[in-house]
Amino acid sequence: MHRTIPTVLLPLLCLALCSSLRAQTPEISVRAYAVLSAFLRIQLEGQDPAVNFRVGPKGSVIAAFTDASLKHVATKEGERLKSKLTGLTFETLESFERCTDERMAINKKFDLPVAYQIAPPDEAKDILEMNRKEVDAFYEHHRDAMGIIQFSCIGLNPTGTQALFFVERVGHYSKGAWILMEMNKSGNWVLRGKLVKWMSRNYARSLR
Numbered sequence: 001m002h003r004t005i006p007t008v009l010l011p012l013l014c015l016a017l018c019s020s021l022r023a024q025t026p027e028i029s030v031r032a033y034a035v036l037s038a039f040l041r042i043q044l045e046g047q048d049p050a051v052n053f054r055v056g057p058k059g060s061v062i063a064a065f066t067d068a069s070l071k072h073v074a075t076k077e078g079e080r081l082k083s084k085l086t087g088l089t090f091e092t093l094e095s096f097e098r099c100t101d102e103r104m105a106i107n108k109k110f111d112l113p114v115a116y117q118i119a120p121p122d123e124a125k126d127i128l129e130m131n132r133k134e135v136d137a138f139y140e141h142h143r144d145a146m147g148i149i150q151f152s153c154i155g156l157n158p159t160g161t162q163a164l165f166f167v168e169r170v171g172h173y174s175k176g177a178w179i180l181m182e183m184n185k186s187g188n189w190v191l192r193g194k195l196v197k198w199m200s201r202n203y204a205r206s207l208r
Contacts, residue, residue, distance in 0.1 A: 025105040028066065032154045035163045035181050037111040038189035044114060053149055053169055053177075056114030060169055061142050063150035064118050068103035070152050070166060077178075085164075085180040085193040092162045096155025104153060119148050163189070 028036075043053045055062060074081065074097050082088050108118055119142070139145065152166040161183040168176035180193040 025065065025103060027105045027107060028154070031156070031160060032163075033109050033111070035154055035165070035189050036151060039167070039179060039181060039191065040110060040112055042191055044112070053167055054146070055112070055116040055149065058144045058146070059114075059116070060146045060149045061117040061119040062106060062110075063148055064106055064120055065150075066104045066106065067150050067152050067166070067168070068100065070100045073166075074100070074155075074164075081164075081178060081195065084195045085178065087162075087182070087192060088164060088180055089157050089162060092155050092157045092164045094155070095157065096153070096164045099153035099155060102153070106151065117142060117145075162192075 040053070040055055044056065054060065074093060078093055081093065082090075106118065108116075110116065147169050149167060149169050155164040156162065163181040164178070165181075166176060166178055168174060176197040178195040178197075179191070181189050182192045184190050
């Protein structure tokens with residue numbers, strides 16, 4: 001006998017499946033959470049108005065997985081990144097190139113002063129590729145959201161004091177940036193450089 005799943009149970013089933021998928025995927029490191037938390041706090045404090053990647057109320061939601069489509073991007077952009085991001089070391093860039101092969105899970109472990117949301121895998125996609133029904137469903141679920149923020153993996157130097165990553169906010173338009181963070185003498189992560197990309201389509205795909 002053919003049976004259908006009651007509509008009321010669909011959100012619970014989706015939650016269970018998404019949790020299972022994340023549990024089977026390697027998670028980003030404690031240091032990566034520290035780096036990304038510091039970056040997001042800078043956005044919340046308005047210290048970097050040219051790159052608005054705010055989360056929380058009227059901000060964006062965070063994708064549940066890192067972007068694994070950036071393989072070879074850093075290799076193609078390597079010389080430009082080193083010239084634009086002053087202080088970027090070869091070791092940090094090489095570390096980034098190595099980590100891009102693996103998709104990693106992102107959970108609700110950020111150290112932030114605001115409530116924020118993690119978008120499940122079925123929502124963490126380019127809004128420009130969604131049909132109207134999917135777009136309406138996303139904004140119904142995440143009212144006042146600016147879009148979805150997706151992080152790449154994080155490349156680190158051997159001492160773990162310099163970090164390179166790519167972050168993209170996908171909404172009605174797409175914007176991304178290469179970010180260079182460094183740990184200062186007080187042990188805090190600070191923004192050292194950025195290379196902003198304004199995009200009408202996904203930046204990573206354009207470099208393949």
